[in-house]
Amino acid sequence: MAPKIFIDGEHGTTGLQIVSRLQQRSDIELMSMPVEQRRDPAVRTQFLREADIAILCLPDDAAREAVALASDAGTRFIDASTAHRSNPDWAFGFAELSQAQRKRIAGAQFVSNPGCYSTGAIALISPLVGAGLLPADYPVTINAVSGYTGGGKQLIAQMEDAGRDDAITATYFAYALALAHKHVPEIMTHTGISRRPIFTPAVGRFAQGMLVNVPLHLDLMTGEPSMANVHAALADHYGSGSVVEVVSLAVSSGLPRLDPEEMAGTDRMKLYVCGTEGAGQVNLVASLDNLGKGASGAAVQNMDLMIGG
Ligand SMILES: NC(=O)C1=CN([C@@H]2O[C@H](COP(=O)(O)OP(=O)(O)OC[C@H]3O[C@@H](n4cnc5c(N)ncnc54)[C@H](OP(=O)(O)O)[C@@H]3O)[C@@H](O)[C@H]2O)C=CC1
Ligand SMILES: CC(=O)N[C@@H](CCC(=O)OP(=O)(O)O)C(=O)O
Numbered sequence: 001m002a003p004k005i006f007i008d009g010e011h012g013t014t015g016l017q018i019v020s021r022l023q024q025r026s027d028i029e030l031m032s033m034p035v036e037q038r039r040d041p042a043v044r045t046q047f048l049r050e051a052d053i054a055i056l057c058l059p060d061d062a063a064r065e066a067v068a069l070a071s072d073a074g075t076r077f078i079d080a081s082t083a084h085r086s087n088p089d090w091a092f093g094f095a096e097l098s099q100a101q102r103k104r105i106a107g108a109q110f111v112s113n114p115g116c117y118s119t120g121a122i123a124l125i126s127p128l129v130g131a132g133l134l135p136a137d138y139p140v141t142i143n144a145v146s147g148y149t150g151g152g153k154q155l156i157a158q159m160e161d162a163g164r165d166d167a168i169t170a171t172y173f174a175y176a177l178a179l180a181h182k183h184v185p186e187i188m189t190h191t192g193i194s195r196r197p198i199f200t201p202a203v204g205r206f207a208q209g210m211l212v213n214v215p216l217h218l219d220l221m222t223g224e225p226s227m228a229n230v231h232a233a234l235a236d237h238y239g240s241g242s243v244v245e246v247v248s249l250a251v252s253s254g255l256p257r258l259d260p261e262e263m264a265g266t267d268r269m270k271l272y273v274c275g276t277e278g279a280g281q282v283n284l285v286a287s288l289d290n291l292g293k294g295a296s297g298a299a300v301q302n303m304d305l306m307i308g309g
Contacts, residue, residue, distance in 0.1 A: 003307050006031040006047045008066050009057030011038055013152045014080050017296035018055060021267075028307070049073040053306060055299050056080060067110075076109045078302050080295055084112040085186040092190055093302040094122060096237075096244050106305040113302065114190070115183040116294030117144050117201060120212025120286030123244055124271060125191040127237035132223045133230060134216070140197040142187070145172075145260050146210040148203050150290040159205065171205040209261035210294065212286040219280055227253075230282050231273040238271070243293060243301065246271045253277075263289045267297025 005028050009015040022030050031051060037043045048054050048070035056063040056079045063081040071077070084090040091108035095101060105111055114122060121142045128134035148159040158168045181199050188196065218225040227249065235246040245268065252272040263270060269288040275281055288294050 002027055002029045003052040004029045004031055004050060005053050005055065005303065006033075006051035007055045007057060008044060008048065009038075009062075009080075011035050012057050013149055013156065014291065014295045014299075015055075015057035017291050018057065018299055021296060021300045028303075045069045048075055051075050053078060053303055055303065057299075071109070074109075076111075076306060078111045078113060078299050078306070080113045080299055082115060082182050082186070084110065085114065085118075086189040087112065092186075093298060094119065094190065095301060095305060096123065096242060097126060097190065102305060105302055106308070108306070111302050111306065113295065113298050115186060116146065116150055116210060116288070116290040117142070117181070117199070117212055118183045118186050118190070119269065119294050119298065120144065120210065120288055121183070121187045121197075121199075121214065122190050123269060123286050124212070124214045124234070124284045125187070125193065127233050128221075128230065129192045130237070131233035133221050133225050133233055134193070135220075135222050136192055136194040138193065138216075138220060139195055140193055140214065140216075142197055142199045142212060142214055143202075144200070144210060144212040145202045145204050146290050147206045147208040147260070147264070149207050150203065150210070150294075155203070156207075159203075172202060174200065174202045176201050204260060206261050207264070208289050208291050209259075209264040210288055210290045211258055211260045212288075214284040216282050216284065217280065218282060225282075227273060227275050227277060227282050230284070234271055234273065234284075243267065244269050244271060246273070249273060258285060258287060260287070262287050263292065265289060265292070267292040267301065269293045 007015045053076045060081045060083040063083045090110040090112040091104045093111045093113045231249050238244045252274050272285040274283040
């Protein structure tokens with residue numbers, strides 16, 4: 001029998017994107033709740049308990065509540081929110097971390113999707129820690145720009161409806177200025193870095209896409225750090241044919257600029273290793289769609305692992 005999939009929050013930004021990826025599939029049964037009942041506790045409980053897999057596209061508190069309503073019924077969960085990303089009882093839903101992580105996701109009852117920025121940061125940092133090139137106490141800095149759909153319905157309305165009292169007219173704005181963004185804990189948990197990274201995100205006036213940038217000093221790294229070795233560590237880790245592509249050094253070092261919308265509309269991620277040979281620094285960049293590999297695409301990838309697809 002086809003597994004029953006319920007998207008709680010199916011009418012939100014992430015939920016709608018997952019629906020569009022699943023609605024034509026015949027290997028699953030997509031359950032759907034009428035929009036006017038989306039906050040009715042009794043109807044939600046019934047859907048959550050009948051589903052084989054519930055994909056939660058909700059604020060953190062509502063996601064925790066959904067788990068409490070149905071985990072005893074054997075429902076498996078994929079949570080897109082921040083609620084469970086550093087919880088050891090939940091499998092972290094970044095399959096490219098390792099083969100063991102892929103297996104863990106496939107067999108788990110509880111899977112937590114990474115945040116969009118975290119997806120890029122963890123993808124760049126984790127293999128370098130694993131290869132012994134990045135010491136755990138390295139003072140990591142992460143700079144990023146996201147499309148405004150990353151802030152869900154609220155930020156979309158603020159960016160698109162100039163008539164609102166809280167409208168945002170800027171074409172670009174920096175935020176999380178106090179260095180306390182909610183993705184910092186999960187980045188530390190899933191890379192193994194011990195020094196709290198400095199993370200400075202920003203939003204641009206474009207809907208989807210993001211760049212996550214990690215610049216590094218080679219002389220503060222360990223092992224035999226060089227642009228070539230950093231690239232080799234990433235390329236070896238991800239191999240070929242993965243959702244994550246490590247762009248060649250020749251292409252990366254010849255780039256005049258990177259467009260944050262490059263990967264919009266895709267569920268893949270590209271990693272670039274840039275820099276000037278001999279200058280002692282390397283500039284790593286992840287390019288992804290915040291709603292693709294950064295959210296909905298990753299949720300579907302995890303669902304496929306969980307149903308054995
Ligand atoms: N947007 C992105 O790029 C990413 C988002 N995420 C995460 O995914 C989750 C969803 O985000 P996003 O889709 O952007 O948010 P949206 O605000 O666009 O959508 C949230 C949905 O949840 C519903 N909802 C809110 N509270 C409740 C409740 N108490 N009970 C039932 N339904 C409720 C909303 O319904 P209503 O229409 O009534 O408001 C809405 O449909 C969040 O945890 C977010 O952090 C993760 C990665 C990236
Ligand atoms: C542009 C923008 O506002 N982005 C969101 C993060 C989006 C994301 O990854 O989602 P989670 O909320 O699931 O962590 C923010 O910074 O809060």
